Amino acid sequence: MSREEKSIDFSTVLGSAVHDMKNSLCLxxxxxxxxGQSLIETDPVSRGHLASAHYEAARLNTGLVQLLSLYRAGSDNLPLNxxxxxxxxxxxDLLATNESYLNHKNMILEVTQSADLVWYLDADLIGVLLNDVLVNxxxxxxxxxxxxxxxxxxKLVFKVEDDGLGYxxxxxxxHNITMQNCDIGEGRTGLGLFFARLIAQAHTKGKAKGNISLENGGSLGGSVFILTLP
Incomplete structure (x- = not known):
């Protein structure tokens, strides 16, 4: 067997492994x-534990996609669909993914969107990006x-505001965090922020690129995350 035949495309192997793990996590x-639906309403403790388990599984799912995307980006091979x-x-889809956790935590999520919006984007990657923002x-x-x-x-704008303490x-x-400078130990920063910027900027139209911005204040007085796509 030649050296070329022995070589392994790690990106392909990683992609296949991540795909299998994502399927297992979805199940x-x-x-x-x-x-959770089978539990009676009078058992809030068990329902709360299930909500936390669902939340952590969703975070794992996001982390797997980030891992694969960041690896491919480092190899100059970030495919967009x-x-x-x-x-x-x-x-x-975003709301359906987080409905269980929202209900169990008795949180209020209001959605305001313009009617009949149609856009060209990678729905899977943008969905993961927005899900990570919403989970945070x-x-x-x-x-x-x-x-x-x-x-x-x-341009298309997604804005997520909350009533927390802000960023x-x-x-x-x-604003220009790099992979070398990102601190993966910082809860709301690190890989999540780098990933969001990476995916946003991968969406282009002519010379225009997507971008993200962070603010404090907004309509709820907490953090404000803004994703803009050309």
Whole structure:
């Protein structure tokens, strides 16, 4: 066997492994949701444990996608599956993924979106990006989260606001975080922020690139995450 035949495309192997793990996690999350529905309302402790398990499984799922995407980006091979999507469907999938945790934590998620929005994007990667943002908002907010989707200056905007304490100053300052400088030990920063910027900037139209921005304040007084796509 030649050296070329012995060589392994690690990206392909990693992609296959991540795909299998994601499938297993999805089945696990479905089982958790089904079990949660079978529990009576008078057993809040068990339902709370299930909600936490669902939350952690969702975080693992996001982490797997981030791992694969960051590896491929480091190899200059980040494939995008750009297609035309109804944004209402993207938002609906996002809400369905987090419905269980929202209900168990008695959190209020308000959604405001322009009607009949259609856009070209990678729905899977954008979905993972937004899910990570929403999961963080659920973790750090007190009660309310607001997701708004609209167009501005011929660009698509996703804005996630919460009523928590807001982003720490080091995150607000990290506008151009690099892989070498990202601190994976910082809860709301590190890989998540780097991944979000990576996926946003991979969406291009002519010379325009997608971007993310972080603010404090907004309509709920907490953190504000804004994703803009050309």
């Amino acid at each position: 696990l999350m479905q089982s958790i949701e089904s079990l 750009i297609d035309e999507y109804h944004i209402e469907d993207v938002v609906e 908002a659920m973790r750090y907010s007190q009660k309310k989260i607001h997701l708004s989707v609209y167009t501005e200056h011929e 720490p100053q080091n995150m607000l300052d990290a």
